[in-house]
Amino acid sequence: xxxxxxxxxxxxNAIIYCIDVETYLDSSGDGTGDLHGVTQRIxxxxxxxxxxxxxxxxxxxxxxxxxxxxxxxxxxxxRYGDHGDLVELIRVAHDRGIRVIADLVINHTSDQHPWFKAxxxxxxxxxxxxxxxxxxxxxxxxxxTMFPDEExxxxxxDERTGEWYLHHxxxxxxxxxxxxxxxxxxxxxxxxxxLQLGLDGFRVDAVPFAINQETLLGHDEHEFEEPxxxxxxxxxxxxRRASGQGSAVMLGEVNLPHEEQLDFFGGAEGDQLTxxxxxxxxxxxxxxxxxxxxxxxxxxxxxxxxxxxxxxxxNFLRNxxxxxxxxLSEDERNEVLGAFAxxxxxxxxxxxxxxRLPGMFEGDPRRLKMAYSLLFTLPGTPVLFYxxxxxMGENLEVPGREAVxxxxxxxxxxxxxxxxxxxxxxxxxxxxxAFGPExxxxxxxxxxxxxxxxxxxxxxKRYRESPELGWGACSIIQTGVSEVLxxxxxxxxxxxxLLHNLGPEPTVADFTLxxxxxGTILMxxxxxxxxxxxRSSSSRMPLGGYGYRWLRVVGENDHRLx
Ligand code: NOJ
Numbered sequence: 221x222x223x224x225x226x227x228x229x230x231x232x233n234a235i236i237y238c239i240d241v242e243t244y245l246d247s248s249g250d251g252t253g254d255l256h257g258v259t260q261r262i263x264x265x266x267x268x269x270x271x272x273x274x275x276x277x278x279x280x281x282x283x284x285x286x287x288x289x290x291x292x293x294x295x296x297x298x299r300y301g302d303h304g305d306l307v308e309l310i311r312v313a314h315d316r317g318i319r320v321i322a323d324l325v326i327n328h329t330s331d332q333h334p335w336f337k338a339x340x341x342x343x344x345x346x347x348x349x350x351x352x353x354x355x356x357x358x359x360x361x362x363x364x365t366m367f368p369d370e371e372x373x374x375x376x377x378d379e380r381t382g383e384w385y386l387h388h389x390x391x392x393x394x395x396x397x398x399x400x401x402x403x404x405x406x407x408x409x410x411x412x413x414x415l416q417l418g419l420d421g422f423r424v425d426a427v428p429f430a431i432n433q434e435t436l437l438g439h440d441e442h443e444f445e446e447p448x449x450x451x452x453x454x455x456x457x458x459x460r461r462a463s464g465q466g467s468a469v470m471l472g473e474v475n476l477p478h479e480e481q482l483d484f485f486g487g488a489e490g491d492q493l494t495x496x497x498x499x500x501x502x503x504x505x506x507x508x509x510x511x512x513x514x515x516x517x518x519x520x521x522x523x524x525x526x527x528x529x530x531x532x533x534x535n536f537l538r539n540x541x542x543x544x545x546x547x548l549s550e551d552e553r554n555e556v557l558g559a560f561a562x563x564x565x566x567x568x569x570x571x572x573x574x575x576r577l578p579g580m581f582e583g584d585p586r587r588l589k590m591a592y593s594l595l596f597t598l599p600g601t602p603v604l605f606y607x608x609x610x611x612m613g614e615n616l617e618v619p620g621r622e623a624v625x626x627x628x629x630x631x632x633x634x635x636x637x638x639x640x641x642x643x644x645x646x647x648x649x650x651x652x653x654a655f656g657p658e659x660x661x662x663x664x665x666x667x668x669x670x671x672x673x674x675x676x677x678x679x680x681k682r683y684r685e686s687p688e689l690g691w692g693a694c695s696i697i698q699t700g701v702s703e704v705l706x707x708x709x710x711x712x713x714x715x716x717x718l719l720h721n722l723g724p725e726p727t728v729a730d731f732t733l734x735x736x737x738x739g740t741i742l743m744x745x746x747x748x749x750x751x752x753x754x755r756s757s758s759s760r761m762p763l764g765g766y767g768y769r770w771l772r773v774v775g776e777n778d779h780r781l782x
Contacts, residue, residue, distance in 0.1 A: 230271075230319065231469050231495060232532050233690025235680050236603040237270040238423075240540060241278045241300045242287070243627045243648055244606060246639035252647040253627070253638070255296070255305035259312050264662070266316040268609060268673070269680030273313060274423050274471070275322040276540060278306070282332050284392045286540070286625065288323070288425060289330035293410045299647075303417065310418040321469060322414060324422035326407050326454075327430035328393040336394050340378050340385075350406075352386035352397045364388070369569050388429045398430055398450060408457050415461050421469035422458075424493065427451070427484060428474055448483060451492040467494070471534055475499040477547060478524050485531040498524070498533040498600065503547045503556075505537075505598075509591065510559035512723040514705035516552075518696045521599070521707060526693065533600035537591060540605055542572035542621055565616050574623040578655055579613045586766040589675050590720055593746075593768040596679040597718040599694040599709055604676075610665045611672045613655025618648065626650060629657040636661060682745050682770060688716045699729035704763065706731055715773040717742065721763040732758040733773070742771040 245257030255278065265273070277287030280295040287297070296302050310320050329336055335347040342348070354375065361373035366389050375384040376391040386395040396403050411422065424430075431447040455470060462468030472493035474484045478500050486492035504520035527533070545553040553571070560566075560580040561573035568574045581587040588611060595602050607628055614623040627650050631637030636650045636657035643650075650657060665673035683689050692709030699706045703723030709716050715736075719729055733740070738755045746769070753759055761769060 228467050229530060229532075230467070231471075231601060233684060233687055234272045234319070234601050235268075235270050235683065236272045236274055236321075236471075236534065236601060237265055237268075238274040238276065238540060238603060238605045240276045240286070240606065240625055243625055243638070245628060245630065246641065249640040250299070251639055251641035251645035252299045254299070255301040255309050259305070259309045262309075262312050262316055262318065266318060268677050269684060270604070271317055271684075272319045272321060272420070274603070275320065277323045277325065282330055282392070284330070284390055286622070288325055289328070289332075289390065289393045290325055291330040291332040292334075293329070293406075294413055307417060314418070319420035320418070321421040321423055321471065322419055323425055324411065324414075324470075325425040326396065326398065327426040328387065328389060328395045331392045331394055339394075340380055343381050343383075349400050350397055350403050351394045353381075353383045354386075355383050358384055367569065388426070395429070404450065404453070408454070411454070411458065412461050415458070415468065419468075421462070421471065421494070424470050424472045427472040427493065428476060448486070448492060451484065452486065455486075455492055455494070469494040471495040471497070473497055475544065475546070478520075482525055485527060488528070490528045490531045494530065495532045495534045495601065497539075497603070498535055498598075499544070500524075500547055501533075501598065502536060503545055505594070506543065506545070506556050506560070507548060507552050508705070509587075509722055510556045513702050514720070514722055515702065517705055518707070521694055522696050524599075524694075532690075533598075534603050535595055535598040535600045536603040536605070537595050538576055538605050538608060538624065539603070540621070540625055542568035542574050544572040546571045568621065574616070574621055575614045576612055576624050576655075577608065578611045578660075583611075583654060584766070585611075585672070586764070587724075588672055590722070590766040590768050592672070592676055593679060593770070594705070594720050596683045597689060597707075597709075597716075597720075597770065599689065599692060601690060602683065609673050609676045610662050611655070611660050613651055613653070613660065615649060615651040617652075622648060629661045631661050631663045632658045637663070678746065686716060686745070686770075686772070687711055688714055692716070697731045697733070699731045701727050701729050703727060704729045708733070713775065715775075717769075717771040717773065719761055719763060719767075719769045719771070721765065721767045724765040726762065726764050726767070729761045729763055730758065731761070732756065736773055741774040743774050745770040745772055 242253050244253045245261055246253050247257040248254055278297055278300050279290045280292040280297050281287045281289050313320050335350045338345045339348045339351050358375040364374045365371040374388050377384050387393050431450050458468050470493050474481050474496045481496050484493050501520045504516040508514055508517035545556050566573050566575050612629055615626045616623055626648055627636055627638035629636040665671040688709040688711045692711035695708050697706040697708055703721055705720045707718050721727055736753055736757050738753055738757050740753045743750045
């Protein structure tokens with residue numbers, strides 16, 4: 221690997237942190253978080269080791285879907301500030317070595333977007349074909365909607381023009397007709413605009429929907445041979461526009477099995493999405509944790525297709541949505557729900573749960589620390605959702621997915637230190653109870669060396685020092701203990717061995733590293749319990765309940781600071 225490549229492909233061992241501007245920090249005292257608030261916390265994030273911020277939609281929006289229903293793709297919601305505030309944020313972040321990406325929503329707009337307002341005024345409107353219409357009754361499409369609790373189907377009848385329009389999400393989020401070259405030009409122009417303001421790329425929303433056959437094919441103006449050509453075109457545009465600032469990324473939301481994800485990377489060419497969230501491994505990981513058994517996760521990692529130099533998997537535990545379990549079988553899904561969401565109100569749309577990790581683990585700090593250790597050692601790039609680093613819980617009083625989008629808990633004081641406004645003026649309620657700010661907040665976590673915050677900061681530091689984790693090839697090591705996941709990551713002759721006990725009881729993991737010599741040192745990167753492989757290149761490694769070890773295989777020529 222040449223150094224020029226490792227430096228340019230910064231995202232291969234980045235630490236990404238997702239922020240909802242609405243709930244992060246309110247610097248103006250009006251009850252709503254804002255961009256300037258985020259800027260004030262960049263040093264906090266740099267201290268953790270975060271080096272890429274993902275800003276959730278900050279564009280003007282009626283917010284029927286937390287900002288994913290955009291009314292102006294070029295704007296900044298005035299409640300959050302203005303373009304100047306965004307540029308300041310990006311500048312300060314860059315100054316601290318932190319890149320900034322933002323949500324790019326190409327599948328739909330808000331029904332309040334001027335294009336859609338004009339489109340539904342008349343069939344002759346110039347923007348009519350920016351959306352997908354049909355004249356015949358679509359029948360029952362209730363199986364296809366992403367929001368079965370709120371929508372009856374994916375087509376809504378428009379009284380004025382007497383046709384149905386497509387929307388995979390809310391009926392207030394009409395799907396764009398990405399087959400229309402004018403729409404594609406508009407999207408490219410908008411990407412160019414934000415790149416010019418300094419963004420380092422995008423988290424691309426709902427990718428499979430945006431290039432689905434229904435939308436892209438069957439239209440006369442369709443000029444691509446197949447839908448993925450559109451992703452290729454977007455990536456090509458991004459590369460050309462961002463060539464002056466290192467590689468910009470398209471981190472795609474593609475909730476599909478691994479084999480299908482490959483198509484979205486562009487197969488061997490790697491010319492589509494730069495990164496993708498690994499939903500499949502995420503769901504197998506939760507199944508493994510529910511069972512206290514490594515096998516489901518080990519199988520997911522073993523069967524995960526290897527990628528070329530440029531593409532990358534992004535790993536996560538929780539995100540801003542429900543923890544979706546839709547790639548599991550019904551029985552498996554019920555197992556996870558039974559273990560982590562025993563009450564109906566903890567579940568979402570029959571397919572997932574609206575909880576954060578600490579609630580799911582009943583606050584067990586050992587299990588939480590193990591889970592984050594696992595996150596940082598899954599081959600790929602870790603992504604944190606704001607508040608995870610301090611162990612924030614959910615607020616089940618808040619409806620839907622907003623339960624996990626409560627204000628960041630900075631202090632034990634008024635409004636969790638999020639805002640100086642009257643509590644009744646807050647745009648979202650602060651979490652109460654066992655995970656409320658009096659028990660969980662960043663200020664106290666900073667003072668407590670044993671806190672989750674310090675744990676994650678240590679993991680982040682070791683992760684950044686260990687290119688095997690971001691770049692390496694993964695193989696599973698057998699230990700004979702069903703609770704233990706043991707895996708090895710190797711890159712350019714360097715190897716790490718990672719052990720995680722998914723069970724609550726202490727155990728001993730026996731393993732052999734076939735390709736290492738006896739006497740080789742296994743340097744423990746998180747404690748002072750390093751050891752050597754015995755004569756048969758084996759080791760007996762004790763692990764506490766929910767214990768974990770990060771072991772670097774120290775070769776003769778390893779000159780790293782260990
Ligand atoms: C995925 C986003 O993560 C989710 O929050 C949103 O509702 C849908 N895409 C629609 O934009």
